[in-house]
Amino acid sequence: MKRILLAEDEAVLRMLIVDTLEDEDFIVDEAADGQEALDYLKLEKYDLVILDYMMPVYTGLELIEKIKAGETLGHSKILMLSAKSQAYEQERILLAGADYFMEKPFSPLKLLEKIEEIVNEA
Amino acid sequence: MRLSNYFRNSLSRQVILLISACLIFGLFGTAILFFLQQNLNHQYIENRKVLVEKRKTINTIYDEYNAVFLDIRGYVASNNPQMMERARGKEKGIRALISVLERDSVNISEISDYREMVEFSDYYFGDVLPNIITNYENGNHTEILDLANTETTMKVERFLKDTKAKSSALDNQLAKNVVELSKNQSNLQLIFIGFIVLFLLLVQYIIRMIFRNIGKPLIDFSFAANEIAAGREAVIHVDPKRKDELGMLSVAFQKMVESIQEKEQGLVAQNEELIAQQDELHAQQHELEVTLENLRLHEQKLTRRNELIHSISNTLNKKEVLQSVVQNMCKLIGADRGIIKLVEEDAYAAFGLTQIGIDRFIRFMDIGLVQRLFETKQAFTLKREQEIEEKGYHENINYSYDLYLPVLSSSHKVEAIMVFSRYGNNFSDKDLSEYEALARQIAISLEKIKMYEATESNRNLNQDILNAVQEGIQLIDQNGKMIQVNQRLNSIFNQKQLINGLIGLSWTEWSSLMAEQIEGDTFLVNLKKAIESAVNAEEEQSFVYCKKDTKQIMKVYAKTIYHGDDSLRTILVHRDITKEYEVDQMKSEFVSTVSHELRTPLASVLGFTELLLNKKLKPERKMKYLQTIYNEANRLTLLINDFLDVQRMESGKQTYEKKYVDLYPIIETTIEHQKVNTTLHHFVFKSGVHQSIIFGDKSKLEQVFTNLLSNSIKYSPNGGNVTVRINENPESVFIEIEDEGLGIPNDAIPHLFQKFYRVDNSDHRRIGGTGLGLAIVEEIVKASGGKITVESEYGKGSVFKLEFPRVITRELTKQTEGISSDLNYNIIVIEDDLSLAELLKLELLDSGFHVSYFSSGSQALEQMKTAAPDAIVLDILLEEDEMDGWSVMKELKGNERFKHIPIFVSTALDEKEQGFSLGAQEYLVKPYQPSQLSKVIMHTLLSNGKQGQILVPE
Structure with a gap:
């Protein structure tokens, strides 16, 4: 069973992703803002962290910085979700250290495919 | 003979001859004496040398013989053959010495001396010595002794004695020679003295000769010349x-x-x-x-004329010129008083006149003698008796002469007139023509001033125009020097304190002055680039900079101006685009926000739809997803409506359907709607009234309260009370909406109602929004004649306070009930479109007017003859009648009885100008809001007043 952390402030989108993933036997922890996500990351080692870009307390980018700075337990793959779809924004996100990027609105089934691919790779 | 002539002809030659002879004599004499002296000395030295040499030889011979004798004796005594050999060896040397004597001998005695010596030597070395040696070797000592005792010894001694005597004789000879030398020398000195005496005598003779031959005649000449100069007779000897x-x-x-x-x-x-x-x-x-x-x-x-011309061409001040003209002319003419007055302007200058005189002259200028100048345009003079005040103490009749002189412009127009008076001296025709020439000079000067004034006022106008422009403008020449600048640019760069501001500064001066006040270091580079591209007539390159102090954002562009003489100038325009820039910033932020805000609900809608389509789901899950899709779609709709509202607000196209509305039920229902969205919040509605009627658009007002209440919920995420209060006084309705939420930081409050503004702090990040809600709220409140304010304590909650003008209930009651006779205004509507006519009639009835309706103008005019209305609503295109609206208007305005009635044109024709020119009160272009019509009619009639009031029965 693979563990996934989902940090997303929109409850509806959280529900969408969690419903999709839990049908496929992933264990998903949900965080509604940056702080919650950081708390989880300090307690648990995840196979994949899904981060929203725009989140209260810490943005997705700020969380990546903290992960890279070693404030959390071990290294996990990071997938960033963002409504900011311009090329330069994507570039910024990938440069900051995200491993994958997915644009909002996204297809939940494609997201699932991607996640399975990432997790199996690892 | 010839030679003597040669000398006789020249005094200088004679003198030179005499002096030369004297010098030659002196030189010869001295030379001879010197030679004699030298000779004497030489002889003496030669003699002495010979004698000394002889003496030395003789002494040597003597010594040698002595040595020989000694050796022989030693040989005999000690039997030393060496000694004998040595004595014999000396024979040769002695004989050589003797031969020297022979050579040097000069007289007979000396030769005999030499012979004696030779004889002795022969004797001694030839006879005696061999004898001695033979005897000695034979042992005949006695023989030797005999020899010694005999004449041999005597001979030897005599020889030695003779020799000695000869030596001393030579010494004596030497001494004698010295004495002789000194004697000779003293003789020579005597001869020298004699010679000098002879030389001096010769010199004296020569001097005497010269004086006699030259000096005396010269003295005679000088004496004679003096005599002749003195005018007397003179003889020369x-x-x-x-x-x-x-x-x-x-x-x-x-x-x-x-x-x-x-x-x-x-x-x-x-x-x-x-x-x-x-x-x-x-x-x-x-x-x-x-x-x-x-x-x-x-x-x-x-000179005076020059002075006049100089002084008038020296200044461009009109007053000064006139003053100097009148003064210089008086001096020139010799006038005692005079005046110059411009024809078209109220400018003059006088000399020697009182103010009263001047005023009188100017007042009667048009009717007096001056008029003649305008007609003839020629100077004239006038002879008159002196006035009493001019006469002074003179008793008899005196005359004054007045000169009237026109100043003619180049177009032969009288520019100014001059009058001068002088006492007792008439003007000649020559004078007149001279003065007219001066007047032409003056005219040129006056025209110059006129031109200068025109240019000056033009220049001022241009500067004023420049200064009135909102943009900072500067003009630079091809070297970059600042030529012209407007006030705005000076104030942008804080140069108000300088009189000329930045004018006259060189490129480096002004550009560095600007660069210092500008953020970043790209200004100079951009500036050069912009100017270059303007000069090369390339595509215009503008650039933007930010002022350090004011943080203004300025945009600069450059354009070149070619002046007549081809000199290149560049104009730079600095435009303050701070507002546009800020709006731009906000807009791009807004686009980013909108994109984010729209994408979130879209993601849900698309995502859940995809799940529904592709997965087998339980019915309750399907239900949940559908509900979510529905909610999110609604959210999208609301967002889009907000954006559209803002768009309309910005373009000024937002329309309001204003009616009299009661706020109470609006607020009540809004609260009910909001309750559904939250379980955390408790709503309290406190009302001091049951009805609060204002004039506004109901759906927009609902939007106001929905926005405010949903904000209250949104910004108090932890729940709490949301309290709504409504109160009123006779003028206004007050509503307060209070929450116990996050509150607003103080620095954010002034910006709260700006479009796209979002309170930026970490707490608020969780709260989504477009930054439009409050901007929309404020816009609607303002459009409804109200205002909105906010009070907030950060962390404790916020209170939004609204105030609307209250509508008096009684009026409204009647209005809503349709009882409108109280207003008692009669309105005629002339409109051929029936449905529109009906609509207008209803609207006007609604607003409380009496309304009669006609589909043709002629019918209406017929009706009006019986009762004149208070206002007419008139369509222009009336198809059913031969009269169109324009002719109806003309008819009405031409009629004394109807012309005061206001006409409200209501038409699809957009010909406002014609409407107003024919006398329309208001011109409404279809389609328009019917409420607008009743509003303008009401406004007009109420402000016209009287009639309506009189007609109102109470």
Whole structure:
């Protein structure tokens, strides 16, 4: 069973992703803002962290910085979700250290495919 | 003979000859004496040398013999053969010495001495010595002794003695020689003295000769010259036969004396003649002085004229010019008083006049003698008796002469007039033409001033225009020097304190002054680039900079201007785009926000739809997803409506359907709607009234309260009370909406109602939104005549306070009930479109007017004859009638009884100008809001007042 952390402030989108993933036997922890996500990351080692870009307390980018700075337990793959779809924004996100990027609105089934691919790779 | 002539002809040659002879004599004498002296000395030294040499030889011979004798004796005594050999060896040396003596001998005694020595030597070395040696070797000592005791010894001794005597004789000879030398020398000195005496005598003779031949005649000449100069007779005693210069001089002198005497006589005659001429010259001089005086006067006149021209061309101040014209003209003319007055302007200058006189002159200028100047355009003079005040203490009749002089422009128009008066001296025609010439000069000067003033006012106008422009403008020449600048640019760069601001600064000065006040370091580079591209006529390159102090964002562009002389100038325009820039910033932020805000609900809608389509789901899950999709779609709709509202607000196209509305039920229902969205919040509605009627658009007002209440919920995420209060006073309705949420930081409050503004702090990040809600709220509140304020304590909650103008209930009651007779205004509607006519009629009835409706103009006019309405609503295109709206208007306005009735044109034709020119009160272009019509009619009738009030029965 693979563990996934989902940090997303929109409850509806959280529900969408969690419903999709839990049908496929992933264990998903949900965080509604940056702080919650950081708390989880300090307690648990995840196979994949899904981060929203725009989140209260810490943005997705700020969380990546903290992960890279070693404030959390071990290294996990990071997938960033963002409504900011311009090329330069994507570039910024990938440069900051995200491993994958997915644009909002996204297809939940494609997201699932991607996640399975990432997790199996690892 | 010839040679003697050569010397006789020249004094200098004679003198040179004498001196040369004297010098040659001296030199020869000295040379001979010197030679004698040298000879004497030489002889002496030669003699002495020979004698000393001889003496030395003799002494040596003596010594040698002595040595020989000693050796022989030693040989005999000690039997030393070596000694004997040595004695024999000396024979040769002695004989050589003797031969020297022989050679040097000079007299007979010396030769005999030498013979003696030779004889002795022969004797001694030939006879005695061999004898001794033979005897000694044979042992005949006695023999030797005999030999010694005999004449041999005597001979030897005598020889030695002789030799000694010869030596001393030579010494004596030497001493004798010295004495002889000194004697000779003293003789020579005597001869030298004698020679010098002889030389001096010769010199004295020569001097005497020179004095006699040259000096004396010269003295005679000088004496004679003095005598002649003094006018007396003189005789010269010089040998006339002399051929040298003095001879010639005496002949010339004699001739000169004669010629002087002749000339003197001639001079006496001439002198008399000259005295006569002098008298004549005196007369001529007098004449010249008179002419000179005339010239001086003329020059003075010219100087004054120059002064006049100089002074008037020296200044561009009109007052100064006029003053100097009148003063200089008076001086020039010799006038006692005068005035100049411009024809078209109220400018004048006077000299020697009182203010009263001046005023009177100007007042009667049009009717007096001056008028003649305008007609003839020629100067004229006037002779008149002096006024009593001009006469002073004179008793008899005196005359004054007035000069009237026009100043004609180049177009032969009278620009100014001049009048001058002088006492007792008439003006000649020549004077007049001269003065007219001066007047032309003055005219040129006045025209110059006129032109200057026109240019100056033009320049000022241009500067004013420049200064009025909101943009900072600067003009630079091809070297970058600042030529012109407007006030705005000076104030942008804080140069108000300088009189000319930035004008005149060089490129480096002004550009660095600007660069210092600008953020970043790209200004100079951009500036150069912009100017370059303007100069090369490339595509316009503008750039943007930010002021350090004010944080203004300025945009600069450059354009080149080619002046007439091809000199290149560049104009730079600095435009303040701070507002546009900020709006731009906000807009791009907004686009980013909108994109984010729209994408979130879209993601849900798309995502859940995808799940529904592709997965087998339980029915309750399907239900949940559908509900979510529905909610999110609604959210999208609301967002899009907000954006559209803002868009309309911005473009000014938002329309309001204003009616009288009761706020109470609106607020009540809004609260009910919001309750559904939250379980955390408790709503309290406190009302001091049951009805609060204002004039506004109901759906927009609902939007206001929905926005405010949903904000209250959104920004109090932890729940709490949301309290709504409604109260009113006779003028206003007050509503307060209070929450116990996050509150607003103080610095954010002033920006709260700005479009796209979002409170930026970490707490608020969780709260989504477009930054539009409050901007929309404020816009609607303002459009409804109200206002909105906010009070907040950060962390404790916020209170939004709204105030609307209250509508008096009684009025409203009647209005809503349709009882409108109280207003008692009669309105006629002329409109051929039935449905529109019905709509207008209903609207007007609603607003409380009496309404009659006609589909043609002629019908309406017919009706109006019985009862005139208070206002007419008129369509222009009336198809059912031969009369269109324009002719109805003309008819009405032409009628005394109807022309005061306001006409409200209501038409699809957009010809406002014609409508208003024919007398329309208001011109409404279809389609328009019917409420607008009743509003303008009401406004017009109420402000016209009287009629309506009189007609209102209470």
